[in-house]
Amino acid sequence: MKNFTSILQNIVYSAFVAELEIYAFTAEDLTADQLNRQAMELLTEYQLQGGTGEYYYNWAYIPHMFENSGYYISYSVSAMAAMEIWNRYAEDRDAGIDTYMVAVAGLGENFFDLIEDCGLLSPFTKAAMDEVREAVEQTAGIMTDTYGHFAEESIDML
Numbered sequence: 001m002k003n004f005t006s007i008l009q010n011i012v013y014s015a016f017v018a019e020l021e022i023y024a025f026t027a028e029d030l031t032a033d034q035l036n037r038q039a040m041e042l043l044t045e046y047q048l049q050g051g052t053g054e055y056y057y058n059w060a061y062i063p064h065m066f067e068n069s070g071y072y073i074s075y076s077v078s079a080m081a082a083m084e085i086w087n088r089y090a091e092d093r094d095a096g097i098d099t100y101m102v103a104v105a106g107l108g109e110n111f112f113d114l115i116e117d118c119g120l121l122s123p124f125t126k127a128a129m130d131e132v133r134e135a136v137e138q139t140a141g142i143m144t145d146t147y148g149h150f151a152e153e154s155i156d157m158l
Contacts, residue, residue, distance in 0.1 A: 012047075017072040018073035085120070086135055
């Protein structure tokens with residue numbers, strides 16, 4: 001269960017970082033205060049913990065933001081594929097193992113080709129998000145609403 005929630009948290013945090021990066025590169029005449037304030041707003045929107053008052057500074061400790069901008073989202077994208085394989089395994093053990101073996105054999109190939117070879121959904125689709133939601137509901141017994149938000153009584157389980 002710990003690995004499962006870690007992957008789930010990774011997906012959410014990576015999306016937070018990606019959205020903050022987009023803001024940082026598209027906002028005009030951006031100041032550090034504005035970026036820190038936006039980070040705190042996004043942190044709250046994504047229901048993540050951290051920050052004090054109206055500012056969140058920890059994003060600045062992520063070297064990817066400065067050295068490889070746009071890279072951090074890859075954690076979320078690959079985690080989405082991993083969750084789909086996990087869900088496939090939960091439904092049909094052999095099918096899940098077969099998919100995993102195809103994925104491992106294709107390491108180093110273009111990600112989108114690999115996703116297609118594995119018969120997985122593009123992580124950029126609503127259908128892929130629905131797969132993750134289904135995995136959360138089945139594996140962890142955590143219920144979500146129709147928008148994919150975790151039910152209030154399930155938040156503490158994460």
